[in-house]
Amino acid sequence: MTAPKTIYDKIWDDHVVQTSEDGTCVLYIDRHLVHEVTSPQAFEGLRLAGRKVRAPEKTIAVPDHNVPTTLDRANAATMTEDSRIQVEALDKNARDFGVNYYPVSDVRQGIVHIVGPEQGWTLPGMTVVCGDSHTATHGAFGALAHGIGTSEVEHVLATQTLIQKKSKNMKVEITGSLRPGVTAKDITLSVIGATGTAGGNGHVIEYCGQAIRELSMEGRMTVCNMAIEGGARAGLIAPDEKTFAYVMGRPHAPKGAKWEAALAYWKTLFTDEGAHFDKVVTLRGEDIAPVVTWGTSPEDVLPITGVVPSPEDFTGGKVEAVQRSLDYMGLTPGQKLTDIKIDTVFIGSCTNGRIEDLRAAAAVLKGKKIKDGMRAMVVPGSGLVRAQAEEEGLAQIFIDAGLEWRLAGCSMCLAMNPDQLSPGERCAATSNRNFEGRQGRGGRTHLLSPAMAAAAALTGHLTDIRDMM
Amino acid sequence: MDKFTTLTGVAAPMPLVNIDTDMIIPKQFLKTIARTGLGKNLFDEMRYDQNGNEIKDFVLNQPAYRHAEILVAGDNFGCGSSREHAPWALLDFGVRCVISTSFADIFYNNCFKNGILPITLPKQAVDALMDDARKGANARITVDLEAQTVTSSDGHAYSFEVDAFKKHCLLNGLDDIGLTLEKAKDIDTYESKMATLHPWI
Numbered sequence: 001m002t003a004p005k006t007i008y009d010k011i012w013d014d015h016v017v018q019t020s021e022d023g024t025c026v027l028y029i030d031r032h033l034v035h036e037v038t039s040p041q042a043f044e045g046l047r048l049a050g051r052k053v054r055a056p057e058k059t060i061a062v063p064d065h066n067v068p069t070t071l072d073r074a075n076a077a078t079m080t081e082d083s084r085i086q087v088e089a090l091d092k093n094a095r096d097f098g099v100n101y102y103p104v105s106d107v108r109q110g111i112v113h114i115v116g117p118e119q120g121w122t123l124p125g126m127t128v129v130c131g132d133s134h135t136a137t138h139g140a141f142g143a144l145a146h147g148i149g150t151s152e153v154e155h156v157l158a159t160q161t162l163i164q165k166k167s168k169n170m171k172v173e174i175t176g177s178l179r180p181g182v183t184a185k186d187i188t189l190s191v192i193g194a195t196g197t198a199g200g201n202g203h204v205i206e207y208c209g210q211a212i213r214e215l216s217m218e219g220r221m222t223v224c225n226m227a228i229e230g231g232a233r234a235g236l237i238a239p240d241e242k243t244f245a246y247v248m249g250r251p252h253a254p255k256g257a258k259w260e261a262a263l264a265y266w267k268t269l270f271t272d273e274g275a276h277f278d279k280v281v282t283l284r285g286e287d288i289a290p291v292v293t294w295g296t297s298p299e300d301v302l303p304i305t306g307v308v309p310s311p312e313d314f315t316g317g318k319v320e321a322v323q324r325s326l327d328y329m330g331l332t333p334g335q336k337l338t339d340i341k342i343d344t345v346f347i348g349s350c351t352n353g354r355i356e357d358l359r360a361a362a363a364v365l366k367g368k369k370i371k372d373g374m375r376a377m378v379v380p381g382s383g384l385v386r387a388q389a390e391e392e393g394l395a396q397i398f399i400d401a402g403l404e405w406r407l408a409g410c411s412m413c414l415a416m417n418p419d420q421l422s423p424g425e426r427c428a429a430t431s432n433r434n435f436e437g438r439q440g441r442g443g444r445t446h447l448l449s450p451a452m453a454a455a456a457a458l459t460g461h462l463t464d465i466r467d468m469m
Numbered sequence: 470m471d472k473f474t475t476l477t478g479v480a481a482p483m484p485l486v487n488i489d490t491d492m493i494i495p496k497q498f499l500k501t502i503a504r505t506g507l508g509k510n511l512f513d514e515m516r517y518d519q520n521g522n523e524i525k526d527f528v529l530n531q532p533a534y535r536h537a538e539i540l541v542a543g544d545n546f547g548c549g550s551s552r553e554h555a556p557w558a559l560l561d562f563g564v565r566c567v568i569s570t571s572f573a574d575i576f577y578n579n580c581f582k583n584g585i586l587p588i589t590l591p592k593q594a595v596d597a598l599m600d601d602a603r604k605g606a607n608a609r610i611t612v613d614l615e616a617q618t619v620t621s622s623d624g625h626a627y628s629f630e631v632d633a634f635k636k637h638c639l640l641n642g643l644d645d646i647g648l649t650l651e652k653a654k655d656i657d658t659y660e661s662k663m664a665t666l667h668p669w670i
């Protein structure tokens with residue numbers, strides 16, 4: 001009998017092409033997603049060396065980071081010169097090397113981590129990589145998915161493999177059920193709050209437990225998306241009936257006999273009884289509250305009922321970091337989180353730009369108006385999410401409430417396009433990073449769930465969604 | 470890629486924890502399609518004020534550290550995005566080695582692809598080297614990759630661990646795409662095996 005394996009062990013073993021004496025492996029990559037920011041130098045490297053893309057049919061490219069999300073984006077003048085050059089470089093590279101491509105003009109265009117699952121490129125048991133740290137999102141399907149740097153992008157393009165050493169196994173279990181008003185975003189932020197941003201370093205996390213099983217596929221993607229914020233190489237969730245139902249019928253999902261064969265394999269993707277985990281973290285679903293971040297690291301997270309902490313509450317290098325955070329964020333220790341005034345609300349990103357997220361926000365905003373003077377925008381994760389939201393009437397709810405209804409892209413998640421905060425401007429954001437300057441130089445970011453972001457848009461300050469239910 | 474064998478140079482102290490890739494190179498500089506030229510924008514928002522003037526207090530703006538080749542940094546250096554622009558910016562500035570108690574995974578890997586050596590040491594050693602770095606331009610730290618040691622200006626040597634394959638590539642400046650392509654047969658074999666086993670991929 002073979003030793004019990006985790007789901008990570010199983011996927012890993014199925015993708016090893018060759019192992020060296022020291023344990024370094026050549027790992028086969030099933031899907032390679034590409035966007036415009038981290039790929040130009042990699043394609044250039046191929047050209048210089050006279051190399052081809054080994055498996056263009058397994059390579060999928062889409063521009064998302066730079067593209068404007070305003071309705072007039074077909075007009076080239078909406079992009080800065082350097083953004084335009086980067087998007088054009090991707091157009092050209094996709095064409096020259098013959099990879100699958102969704103240009104800006106295609107309704108299927110969107111954030112790479114939303115497009116992959118939506119089009120059925122991401123399937124259980126696969127290895128999925130992208131020159132983007134939030135590739136962890138695809139782990140929601142029981143795939144081994146992680147970000148890579150540009151040199152590795154070039155390596156995958158040329159060889160369809162990566163040189164890797166295996167990470168350790170970490171289990172994050174969320175027992176029981178979530179309370180009303182608590183979402184996948186609150187789970188993933190609470191886990192980072194508990195482990196710290198380095199807590200997962202060197203590990204691949206398997207999220208499990210009843211509260212995870214009870215999440216939709218959208219919610220599971222939100223959870224896995226932020227595995228990287230906890231330092232993990234990847235995060236994944238064993239596939240189940242919900243996964244199979246989500247995948248079935250998608251354009252690039254297998255059909256007929258291939259579907260049956262795939263399904264039989266996918267059902268073997270679970271962690272065996274007694275498999276070894278190097279690290280285990282358990283949270284009770286009932287204990288998780290709606291949370292927000294107060295600082296400039298995703299680990300700076302507290303229940304919305306809390307108060308801004310003081311540097312003295314911390315030890316070591318974190319004391320200086322907290323002081324710096326509070327100065328940057330313009331906050332005072334002891335201040336109630338619900339007293340923090342908000343200027344801008346951003347709903348979108350690969351963390352929370354899917355249809356379920358828009359439904360959650362619309363449910364809070366329906367028939368109401370956002371606070372006077374508030375700037376608020378909803379940026380759907382893909383053109384297809386946008387179309388569905390229009391069909392379901394969500395778009396009209398946003399527009400009636402006074403929010404801007406945008407086209408798909410990364411937008412204010414990292415502010416490489418024109419959507420940026422000004423210095424001191426304070427934003428409630430459904431994205432995943434609250435780093436200094438992330439949403440624009442001097443901009444202040446509070447991370448939270450879509451429902452909490454919608455609530456803040458109505459009241460003008462951070463708000464406990466449970467008070468509105 | 471340039472080889473990395475030994476290095477003796479000025480080390481800049483950056484005790485802040487969780488220095489993320491957005492701090493190392495803010496996103497407005499990611500719009501380049503080249504790998505070079507990012508050094509002037511390394512740590513841009515910590516280094517320059519709104520008007521583009523240097524902020525005097527920032528360590529790399531101080532005369533002693535303007536040519537630092539080593540950083541001694543707080544825990545979890547390089548967390549955040551996968552942007553290889555972070556090591557490109559460090560390299561373009563002239564930094565060839567970063568020492569910390571821990572690094573974010575992707576950043577750590579990216580360093581090796583660019584001839585930068587990230588060194589993980591226990592807290593005590595990093596604290597001691599941080600103190601050494603604070604002494605300024607006269608305190609030169611020596612890094613020897615072959616011997617796997619870091620030696621402070623007062624001659625105290627610390628051993629560090631490094632993956633054997635990564636060390637080999639760095640010592641010899643090897644391009645690992647070339648190495649992997651030598652295994653093309655193995656990749657062919659794997660692909661044909663999986664075409665039968667997992668035909669849906």
Ligand code: SF4
Binds near residue numbers: 132350432
């Ligand atoms: S939405 Fe934000 S986090 Fe996601 S891929 Fe785009 S920039 Fe990165």
